[in-house]
Amino acid sequence: MRQDNRLPRVLHALLHLSDMKDPATSEQLAGMLNTNAAVVRRTMAGLREQGILTSIKGHGGGWQLAKTLDQITLAEIYEALGAPTLFALGYSNESSPCLMEKAANAATARALQKASETFIGILSSVTMADLADDFEKRLAELGLTQDDLHHTGPQDS
Amino acid sequence: MRQDNRLPRVLHALLHLSDMKDPATSEQLAGMLNTNAAVVRRTMAGLREQGILTSIKGHGGGWQLAKTLDQITLAEIYEALGAPTLFALGYSNESSPCLMEKAANAATARALQKASETFIGILSSVTMADLADDFEKRLAELGLTQDDLHHTGPQDS
DNA sequence: AATCATGTAACTTTTAATGTTACGTGATTC
């Protein structure tokens, strides 16, 4: 399959959403994520069902966070995306009578299982607020503040 | 991309190889792995370069183990396959100026990195001899012995 | 009533492993 970029994309989108007062339309988010509005709607659908986001139709509508950042773990988000296949590496699930194949598959499965547990464990320990902190750290490293992103300066009309 | 089954396949093939006196042809291995001889040659090429297998051309030729099973870790094999992409999940590598995207990518990368370390760590701790042991355990559970696989019984000519 | 924005279905594109075919090269056998 093609590489699955939904998780980092959604994280990116949520950071932007947390930074906006008004709802963001799928079109706006698509611009930020360099993709298409339909992809945004499709990807975010799971987060809406999970209660992480709300979507509003009509004029002034769009997407909004339904929780504060510190209430959203990355694991929740991953789950809300449908817990998509983590590995490009796999093994045949068809039950073969060959015991050597079974042993080979079992060894592969054990390693993948442990790796998956590590992955989910880390996602569970990180919240969107941690990402926002990381974002602000990066801002500060450039000598900027949050404000610098929202207006062009005092000379602005 | 499609799922990558090379690792479990090679493990399976090596177990069969360890069980044979004569070299196994690509054709024979392809039969065991339910695939094609060309796929076998292509997949095994890396293991030959890595010194895990030797291949012999001509009459009576084929593939043979170049080491004993306890000298082969799964990590070596994974490396010999070219350390193929482990994850179906990824993130855009294109450097975007957006610090929110950077934060999102970094968080994803950290989780993937740790998962990868877990995976490689386990592969490093397991040898093909461990797989052979597992195979024999499975055999015993069926009330069979190694011998049962190699002849049809005492009445056999 | 017009417009905006989501909801969703249907289809195309993309990408890398896998499958397939073909042919070259080296080794063995007779």
Added chain:
DNA sequence: GAATCACGTAACATTAAAAGTTACATGATT
């Protein structure tokens, strides 16, 4: 030394699932 066997490798087709795209229905606002 010619035929055959088996690997080595290139070139192309197939496959699968995310992503991209298009289109249209539905609901909310003005």
